[in-house]
């Protein structure tokens with residue numbers, strides 16, 4: 001079968017890097033078209049990868065020469081493009097979050113169910129990361145007993161000036177909100193957010209760091225540190241304390257150097273470095289499953305729960321209260 005012809009809506013940082021990986025490294029699919037609200041940016045990326053430029057995302061999505069769509073535009077525009085993709089009955093890969101609002105993600109779920117065909121995958125790439133997969137295998141083997149507590153950290157060296165206090169949860173912690181329910185096979189029942197002393201490296205519109213305290217259905221307690229202006233590098237931690245033992249998320253190997261009377265190991269600069277293999281695997285599998293007419297990865301329901309849970313955590317931060325998170329029954333369509 002011929003290559004899946006892919007159109008990309010949003011030619012910013014992650015959009016460009018997905019185009020590069022698909023066209024230079026992956027197989028069975030090719031990005032053939034691009035659009036961006038910044039037309040000049042779309043033209044620049046198009047000339048680099050020899051793509052057709054569309055002036056607006058909806059036209060690209062509806063074009064009959066496009067089989068499937070990747071949405072990497074800015075978060076508030078995800079919903080409108082996913083809905084356009086559903087209308088055109090195309091396979092859609094939408095970067096996280098599925099929508100910046102739970103109500104938007106819910107509309108996507110309802111539209112997809114009404115259309116009768118599963119078409120949407122959400123870019124929660126950690127589920128494709130080798131170290132998370134190993135962690136899940138160890139927990140599922142049962143040899144460590146039941147998980148009781150998780151100690152997690154999501155640390156970035158820095159974030160752009162437009163990054164706000166809300167985004168620490170809705171753009172950053174949303175990864176853990178997705179991957180931990182996948183890891184534990186459980187939903188969250190409550191959340192609380194603590195605000196430690198403010199980091200002077202964070203700009204005025206960002207309270208950094210933040211601590212999320214989550215509780216799951218069976219009573220597992222999770223503490224998650226979000227520290228996005230740490231000035232030293234990208235650092236992701238998950239320690240799971242079980243009845244008979246403890247397991248830590250493996251850190252991908254980097255060279256251990258002895259030099260000039262010092263020992264050192266490099267820390268990744270950002271997520272693009274730390275999760276590059278996961279992004280490759282995620283998109284390769286998306287191309288293969290789209291060609292086979294399936295959605296195998298995190299779907300709209302997962303995307304909706306991540307956005308909804310993030311919104312509830314934001315509410316917990318604003319109110320200072322412990323917020324209850326009701327467990328919604330998964331629609332049959334997604335089972």
Ligand code: ISE
Nearest residue numbers: 156159171172173175228271
């Ligand atoms: C960014 O949008 C991501 O998705 C990264 O994975 C995350 O680490 C970062 O904090 C977010 O801002």
